[in-house]
Amino acid sequence: DQQVKQNSPSLSVQEGRISILNCDYTNSMFDYFLWYKKYPAEGPTFLISISSIKDKNEDGRFTVFLNKSAKHLSLHIVPSQPGDSAVYFCAASYDYKLSFGAGTTVTVRA
Amino acid sequence: NAGVTQTPKFQVLKTGQSMTLQCAQDMNHNSMYWYRQDPGMGLRLIYYSASEGTTDKGEVPNGYNVSRLNKREFSLRLESAAPSQTSVYFCASSAVGTNTEAFFGQGTRLTVV
Numbered sequence: 599d600q601q602v603k604q605n606s607p608s609l610s611v612q613e614g615r616i617s618i619l620n621c622d623y624t625n626s627m628f629d630y631f632l633w634y635k636k637y638p639a640e641g642p643t644f645l646i647s648i649s650s651i652k653d654k655n656e657d658g659r660f661t662v663f664l665n666k667s668a669k670h671l672s673l674h675i676v677p678s679q680p681g682d683s684a685v686y687f688c689a690a691s692y693d694y695k696l697s698f699g700a701g702t703t704v705t706v707r708a
Numbered sequence: 709n710a711g712v713t714q715t716p717k718f719q720v721l722k723t724g725q726s727m728t729l730q731c732a733q734d735m736n737h738n739s740m741y742w743y744r745q746d747p748g749m750g751l752r753l754i755y756y757s758a759s760e761g762t763t764d765k766g767e768v769p770n771g772y773n774v775s776r777l778n779k780r781e782f783s784l785r786l787e788s789a790a791p792s793q794t795s796v797y798f799c800a801s802s803a804v805g806t807n808t809e810a811f812f813g814q815g816t817r818l819t820v821v
Contacts, residue, residue, distance in 0.1 A: 600749075600750070602750070604750075607748075629807070630806070630807040632809075639814070639815075640814055640815075641712070641798050641800075641811075641812030641813050641814050641815055642751070642798070642812050643812070644809040644810065644811075647807075647809070649807075687750060687751065691805075691806040691807050692806075694739065694756055694758045694764070694805050694806055695753055695756070695766060695767075695806065696741070696753065696806040696810065697753075697767075698743075698750035698751040698752070699750050700748055700749060700750040701750055
């Protein structure tokens with residue numbers, strides 16, 4: 599049973615607008631959450647993370663929000679750029695194990 | 709600037725054949741991992757090594773074995789390949805555990821016929 603779920607397989611957004619990616623988790627033991635970005639034929643690369651003791655972390659155009667009571671996190675990308683077109687994976691960490699969601703494919707339209 | 713290097717990049721096996729996927733990192737990381745990626749499933753942890761000399765099962769270990777040869781190298785072995793093991797395999801490493809950024813290799817696309 600998947601403990602990390604990304605319910606939107608794809609997202610299309612216009613260049614310059616905001617992209618919002620959502621992620622839900624079931625295991626309350628997760629203590630760290632990360633987002634990874636993946637281009638075709640490459641390995642995932644780290645984007646941004648947040649500890650379970652925080653509710654927001656910002657890094658340039660990327661902001662991650664964590665709502666522990668709802669077991670929900672989201673990634674905001676503002677403004678979206680063509681180079682942001684990729685698959686985004688939400689991941690949650692506990693005890694040396696990283697559980698990944700199925701990914702959301704983001705397409706940024708010019 | 710090698711980071712995490714996986715070999716081979718592509719492999720086709722017949723059912724029942726064996727093979728070893730190699731992974732090496734040059735970042736002096738303590739922890740290393742093997743994942744498989746299947747359509748609609750995200751990445752699933754096969755085995756991990758929290759530090760040199762230790763290995764543990766992940767979410768989907770059946771049909772695989774691993775060896776943490778030294779701090780740099782972590783190999784994944786398929787003793788008797790099955791079509792269900794057709795997947796893309798990723799090796800990753802991190803400084804300590806999974807609360808720090810993990811660096812991934814480029815992946816090995818394995819097909820078992």
